[in-house]
Amino acid sequence: MRTRWRAGLAVVGVAFVLAGCSAAQEKSASTADSAGAGPVPAAPPQQGSGKTQPEKGKVAPPQPGATDRKLSRSARLELTAPKVADVVAQARGIAQGAGGYTGQESTGEELATLSLAVPADRLDGVLDQLSHLGSRLVKRELTTQDVTEQVVDVEARLATQRASVERIRALLARATSVSEIASVESELTSREATLESLQQQRNSLAGSVAMATVAMTIRNVATPPPPSEDRSGFLGGLAAGWDAFLVFGGGLLTVLGALAPFLLFLVPLGWVGWWLYRRRRPAVPSPEPGES
CATH class of the missing domain: 1.10.287 (Helix Hairpins)
Structure with missing residues (x-):
């Protein structure tokens, strides 16, 4: 009887040992599989949508030009011209033709300053037209400020x-x-x-x-004299002599014109004096016939 009980206990113990070994083997196998499998690959993007889905946790960068920048533009021009008033009138006409207007203005014979306001999108074209006014462009400045x-x-x-x-x-x-x-x-x-x-x-x-400003300064400059003519040779000497004669004649006429008022007063006075002198002078007796 004791032998049977011992045999049964032995069978039960062997069964528990076998069960433990198989469980340990399954655990080690599953650990090895998970270690060698690596990260799970991400699912590929869906076909046919035409757009790639952004990864979670990342923000897509903004597209170029997505932000409407607000720019304030201004310019400064300095010109020289023989006639300041003409350039001012032309500049005023260019600004009005572009849809702008004239602000402060101060015009004189030697210097003029004026402020023009033109649409910002037409500033470049207006500057090109204004730069060709006058005789010479002295300075051209363009300033752009971002006020976004x-x-x-x-x-x-x-x-x-x-x-x-x-x-x-x-x-x-x-x-x-x-x-x-x-x-x-x-x-x-x-x-x-x-x-x-x-x-x-x-x-x-x-x-x-919306509107750009242009500050203009126009200065008066004398027109350069024409080139001198070549007066060598006979014709050149003749022309020079004729010019000298005209200069001498003009000077003589100037002197006569200056003396004319004095002559109108002195000539009659001198004639009256001479007449009185002749009247008061005693007559010289003429010699009688036969006297030697």
Whole structure:
């Protein structure tokens, strides 16, 4: 009887040992498979959509030109011309023809300064036309300022200020006592003034972006004398002599013209004096006949 019990216990122990060994082998095999398999490859993009899906956690870069830049452009020109007023009139006509207008202007015989405002998209063409006016281009400067950040900042502040004004107006509608109404109205006036200031800043920035300014300075310069003619040879000497004769004749006539008023007074006076002198002089007796 004891032998049978011992045999049964031995069989049960062997079965437990075999079960443990097989479990250990399965665990080691699964560990080896997971270690050698590596990372799971990502699924390929779907065909036919025409667009590649971006990877999760990454932001696609912005496309070129996606942001509309706000540029404020201005230019400065300095010219010389024999007739300042003519160049000023031509510059005014060029600006008006491009859809612009003339701002401050100061024109004199020797110097003129004027400010022109033209559409920003036509500035380059207008500058080319203005640069060919006058006799010489002395200076040409072009300045471009990026005001995009200022425009965005003013727009954001405008939106915030509008919302603030609306909240104060809502409080004013619910105010009941005189003190509350006075306090809310004072705050509303202050915030509306700030809102108007921001609107003016936005309009100023929009105007500087839409219209470009050109500051012009025109200086008078004398026209160069024509080249001198060659007066060598007989014809040259004849021409030089004729010029000298004309100069001498012109000088003589000038002297006679200067003496003419004096001669008109002195000639009659001299004739009267001579006549009186002749009258007062005693007559010389003529010799009688026969006297030697």
